[in-house]
Amino acid sequence: MNEKAEASQLPVFFENDELSALEAITEAQKIAFGPVVFQAVRLLRDKGILKALADAKTVGLTDAEAAKIAGISEYGARVLLESGLGAKVCLRREDKYFISKIGLFFLNDRMTKVNLDFVQDICYKAMWHLEEAIDQGKPAGLKELGPWDTIYQGLSILPEPAFSSWFNFDHFYSDQVFTKIMPIILEGRPENVFDIGGNTGKFAIACCDADPEVNVTICDLEVQLNHAEDYLSKKGYSGRIKRHQMNVLDKHLDFPGKADVIMMSQFLDCFSEEEIVHILKSVQSGLGEGGSIFILETYWDRQRFEISAFCLQQTSLYFTAIANGNSKMYHSEQMKKCIDAAGLVIDLEMDQLGISHTLFRCKKKV
């Protein structure tokens, strides 16, 4: 396997500025009206207008027909559809509107749906507080969702629709990776695995499905472990998968024994660089002789597509304004510095797992 060589050939985005002046001013206006367009397209979807346009196929719909189907005024349908024309989610010929390719993605593509729902239900109102969050280093927008210091204290008790939109977003990205990385995780036939920040237990379940003998313990905050218990029972795993309450920011961590594998999936992005070094040092007390620490993350510099880097760079601001005020989607070099500072070395790197993940396998420095 030559993952290191592969990784070094990946493009780094956003370092060129090759747009013409016209292209640049065009992009600038799209950003200036971004929040307005977002709400219009969301309503075209949620009021059923995009679906009605798709159903009408090449016949199309007038704005009056769209209004009737959506149960809104003709004025309302007209302003939304005209905004949709600008956003290119629909097309117009004579007095009829038709679904476009972009519109079809809003209707049928799961990634577009989870991203839009996450931005609407978790981020939209909270982003108003981004400036306060940057100025104070605190997740000032979180008050729009609940009375917690960080989102992790309230994750499993978020009000709907925020609850579903958060978990759908998180799981959409990590679920697709777990089965792919399982051969590497289980390569040395580990006896014990600790899944730190294991949340509902999806990784733990994937391990147990792949190896009937492995013991997996989810280490997480109490509120998440309670939620995991419901999920694990539904899946018939509440007896086999253990749960261990742990706050990784505590000075000393108590583990239930030693693990051959410690997993951290979409976890270290929840912490500042200083905290990451603390966590990576502290968890070594739970690592058995010769064991491995796996870090599964989405780095914006390790993406194949420019739009993936864009999504990750914007997701960082969710951490700033809502999650905790001090973490982000990292550049892989930033993470490597933390790994080195914690006394670990990376002995395996794998890119392009699932939609956008990179796996690092780390060992204690000798």
Ligand SMILES: C[S@@+](CC[C@H](N)C(=O)[O-])C[C@H]1O[C@@H](n2cnc3c(N)ncnc32)[C@H](O)[C@@H]1O
């Ligand atoms: C983004 S979720 C990752 C979930 C899962 N590992 C995945 O890949 O989908 C982050 C998890 O870290 C946990 N977490 C956040 N802060 C923590 C802390 N201080 N101590 C322990 N767990 C924490 C959260 O409760 C949550 O379950």
